[in-house]
Amino acid sequence: MATEITPGKNSESESLGEINKYDFRTETEAVFKSQKGLNEEIVRQISSMKEEPEWMLEFRLKALKMFEIKPMPEWGGEIDIDFQNIYYYLKPTDGQEKSWDDVPEEIKETFDRLGIPEAERKFLAGVKAQFESEVVYGSVAEDLEKQGVIFTDTDSALKEHPELFREYFGTIIPSSDNKFSALNSAVWSGGSFIYVPPGVKIEFPMQAYFRINAQNMGQFERTLIIVDEGAEIHYVEGCTAPMYSSDSLHSAVVEVVVKKNGRCRYTTIQNWANNIYNLVTKRAVCYQDATMEWVDGNLGSQLTMKYPAVHMLEPGAHGEILSIAFAGNGQHQDAGAKLVHAAPHTTGQIISKSISKNGGRSSYRGLVRVEEGATHAKNNVVCDALILDSESRSDTYPYIEIMEQDVSIGHEASVSRIGEEQLFYLTSRGLSETEASAMIVNGFIEPLVKELPMEYAVELNRLIQLQMEGSVG
């Protein structure tokens, strides 16, 4: 199938529909007065603004209580967040008020160097998206729609597909899972909702990248993907330009269900501004002979804590996590993975590559659990760290819990420094020291980069080149 999402394919009437919906939304939200802080009233306001059903309000309120009770994680990095000093629901009008002129110069420069189109730059910078972008990018190709594929933002999904939504929402990651999943559950907004019906195989990557929609990439986005029996999808989210936000907390929840014989690959490449706490909970459940793959690239941020998980619930399920982290000056990447073997004959693999530079710190934190009865489970973990200078740091925290005898578990870890010999070899062939280091770093992550869609691979390489030059903060 060679279908592509064709920009501007909407019929006249659909475009009109978009315009009306858009106008309506802007109007209602303009009267909403957002305020800083978090309490029951704010949560009720968010829910009522969105005209949500009662059950969602209850879900949010319950989550808020969880958030208040749950302690901060005692591991990972240092979190110093004043929860009362954050806007939990950013109206689109807030975005409109922010102008391109307010965006820091170095972010603009990076956009220039990455060649990001104008409309996308503004979106990425938190400036409200252009209207025409929404019309151009905001729809799924018609034939996919005919096959029953649903690709929409999570708020719309709650309204338009209430039964399907309620059946899965919050079932993979309960709000009580951790403090930040509770926070997200209380104040979530935006994110993507995807349903792929049985047997439908989407052979091109579905990208949130081009979905220029102010709601899509909020601070507390909530994504839910359901891959039905025998269906396949590759979902790509995020973008490789630094995402600028005046607020310092990004806390998303991503839930994925892969049913019998289904396949899902979820690719994220994110590069956050240096002031951001990026605390994300991502989890998938895999049924019989289903495959889930997380490809997760993390650059930037002050602190990222992210451990994509796959729970293999039925025989033959396969979970795979590829993780890349780059920690520069003032950055701490606490990234890793979690694989739970809950059925016999399940297989899992974790490959983690981290790079630390200019005093950056990267940690691999991973859990492999084989539950009782999960005989013949096979798991392999490979984590490699590359440290570029003596100020930088790398740590490995592998946790392995095995409740079954008949299993095969492998773990390899390596830490290396960019060798003087490698640098000398490349520079003696005419490469500058910066070019040589970038080449070594790109080589180090090459096994993961080649798993990325072409344009992401290219951008990731360029981004690392920029990081190596030190021109991206």
Next chain:
Amino acid sequence: MKHVLTIENLQVSVEGKPILRGVDLEIKHGETHALMGPNGSGKSTLGQAVMGHPKYEVTGGSITLDGEALLEMEPDERARAGVFMAFQRPVAIPGVKMADFLRHSTTNVRNPERKEGEDLIPMKDFRRELKEKMEQLQMDMEFARRYVNDGFSGGEMKRAEILQLAMLQPKFAILDETDSGLDADAVRLASESIADIGREKMGLLIITHHDKLLVHNPPEFTHVMLGGRLVETGGSELAEELHSNGYERIRAAYPEAEAENAAMAGQ
């Protein structure tokens, strides 16, 4: 003007220990010089110092290329100025494809003024040239897609070095034991390849224990290093003599250098 590489009274230490104790050598474009000598005499050190390895500290003397002070240049600047060294034990760079590395390297050496981030030589032209050179060296094109020196056999490593020599077309090239670790056929191939590249198009310094590499590349000059000094210089007949008879005569003739050599080798 004929290019000339001039080494004067070069003194080099490694981790504070003196290795080269005053080496003088002049190589003109088009000349082939052989550098021979027992293990630990300082032959490789000379190559590393000319190329600018940070571990090799120059404590005295000078190296100039057409009058320009090489010692003031970073290794990449030396490469762009036209100096090349084929490594005795090239290091692996996992994940970096030979072709990508070579395209970058060739671009920089051919456009010495190129700034980071500027365009590389066009892919099409580069591919054509690489293919041509690889065929000449009887290398499979698949080789270009492999990671630099990663999992290469000894022979493959040396051929990869010769391929780089062919692509970069330097003014001066130092071949550091490019024949070591190779079987007779591989040495012959390497030797013929160097001749094919055209040694008359560059100044060559061949560091070797054997004469096999010299068969197709007879040196105009043979230098013998002992204890960090060049103790004797002759023509190609000196290389033949050393290959047949070893270094006994040399060791006996220069007892002082021999004592230093023994001390260095013992370190």
